[in-house]
Amino acid sequence: MRRADIIVVGRGLMGSACARHLAEAGCRVMLVGPDEPIDRAAHDGPFGSFHDAGRITRGIAEDPVWARLSTRSMARYRDLEARSGIGFFTQCGAMMAGPTKGPMAGMMASVTGSAARLGLVHERLEGAALAARAPMFALPAGSVAVFEPSGGVIDPRAMRRAEEALAVAAGTEVVAQPVTGREGAWLTLADGAQVTADHVVIATGGWAGCAPLTGRRPAMRVYQRTVAFAEVTQAEAERLAGMPSLIWVPEGGETDLYLLPPIRYPDGRFYLKIGGEADSPEARDAATLNAWFRGAGSPAAGAVLLEELRRVMPGLRIAGTHTGACAVSFTATGHPYVARVEEGVTLLTGGNGAGAKCADELGRLGAVAALGGDVAAEGLGAEFAPVFETD
Numbered sequence: 001m002r003r004a005d006i007i008v009v010g011r012g013l014m015g016s017a018c019a020r021h022l023a024e025a026g027c028r029v030m031l032v033g034p035d036e037p038i039d040r041a042a043h044d045g046p047f048g049s050f051h052d053a054g055r056i057t058r059g060i061a062e063d064p065v066w067a068r069l070s071t072r073s074m075a076r077y078r079d080l081e082a083r084s085g086i087g088f089f090t091q092c093g094a095m096m097a098g099p100t101k102g103p104m105a106g107m108m109a110s111v112t113g114s115a116a117r118l119g120l121v122h123e124r125l126e127g128a129a130l131a132a133r134a135p136m137f138a139l140p141a142g143s144v145a146v147f148e149p150s151g152g153v154i155d156p157r158a159m160r161r162a163e164e165a166l167a168v169a170a171g172t173e174v175v176a177q178p179v180t181g182r183e184g185a186w187l188t189l190a191d192g193a194q195v196t197a198d199h200v201v202i203a204t205g206g207w208a209g210c211a212p213l214t215g216r217r218p219a220m221r222v223y224q225r226t227v228a229f230a231e232v233t234q235a236e237a238e239r240l241a242g243m244p245s246l247i248w249v250p251e252g253g254e255t256d257l258y259l260l261p262p263i264r265y266p267d268g269r270f271y272l273k274i275g276g277e278a279d280s281p282e283a284r285d286a287a288t289l290n291a292w293f294r295g296a297g298s299p300a301a302g303a304v305l306l307e308e309l310r311r312v313m314p315g316l317r318i319a320g321t322h323t324g325a326c327a328v329s330f331t332a333t334g335h336p337y338v339a340r341v342e343e344g345v346t347l348l349t350g351g352n353g354a355g356a357k358c359a360d361e362l363g364r365l366g367a368v369a370a371l372g373g374d375v376a377a378e379g380l381g382a383e384f385a386p387v388f389e390t391d
């Protein structure tokens, strides 16, 4: 039986950051959760929503709470990289574009309003200036864009590794096992061992909804999402050097899509990634979520995404395509849940499709809650209080 001051369950983006903040504050931390599966199709345990090489990062967001969460996190990226020796941030800029008229016009008004209120450095681009700044994109006529030079792309696997490496350097013990049950502060691991602590932080991403370790199920919708990848040659990737990440509303679209510039993946090849389905099936239990992650997403959803990619980048020379599966967790409040939920237990979850870039600040808030502090007083403009299905 092993014991710590605080156990953080979930070695994903929020859990690893939370462990680092706690360990660097002097706590004896145990960080518990499985490694990323090597053979996805054969893995019968939990997956993480960070098993990828690219996530968009930007300070500008429609909701100022999310903007504060990300700008605070982004301000610490370079320090995390320097101290861990693990690079994860490519500052290629982030662009958001949408129409000035029609039902989606409000998105760009909120984005520019939020950027101005928070004093975030950005350029507002339209017409010829927009075409000159991003010649690789064929955005719908009448689009307005906001370009944030300090945004770009993070490698979520590398960022997680950096957080965990620093947590370990500060004394954290890593236990590479899923938790299969909890009774109070006692956790049972998949290998049958038990661990305990004075306090437990549950940071299990979408599994917090599908396989809750809290007494009650947090109110969160966990969606099975498809992403599509377009492979390009190294020469094509070099031609696109300087391409920012893009979030945009396609012609007549009722929701926005996102696109990442070419990234070299662990197989050594370059891929652009596109995602942002308006709707997709929900997962309510661990078996459904596990089955989804074991697969490669929906071919039909992938085809729609790739069609949009060809429309917004008509000059792109695509060498091959494939799809992948991931999951996003939307809370009832639209903000993450970060709070003590029962004696000795803190819940830290609810990325709402935007949690990667903000994970370091969310991990810090998780540490504040676990240590008995008041998360609502941290100046972010939200309480982060969870809603439960029985509420």
Ligand SMILES: Cc1cc2nc3c(=O)[nH]c(=O)nc-3n(C[C@H](O)[C@H](O)[C@H](O)COP(=O)(O)OP(=O)(O)OC[C@H]3O[C@@H](n4cnc5c(N)ncnc54)[C@H](O)[C@@H]3O)c2cc1C
Residues within 6 Å of the ligand: 009, 010, 011, 012, 013, 014, 015, 032, 033, 034, 046, 047, 048, 049, 050, 054, 055, 056, 057, 156, 177, 178, 179, 180, 203, 204, 205, 206, 207, 208, 225, 226, 227, 258, 275, 326, 327, 328, 348, 349, 350, 351, 352, 353, 354, 355, 356, 357, 358, 359
């Ligand atoms: C396709 C896609 C694109 C996205 N794009 C962006 C983007 O561009 N920018 C952005 O900021 N965000 C993006 N996100 C969201 C972001 O990736 C998530 O918000 C983030 O990963 C959530 O972090 P988390 O720590 O809550 O969960 P995760 O990162 O999923 O980590 C949860 C961890 O908990 C572990 N776990 C689960 N159950 C147990 C258990 N019982 N015992 C132990 N461990 C357990 C899992 O193995 C996993 O390691 C995207 C998400 C998806 C799916």
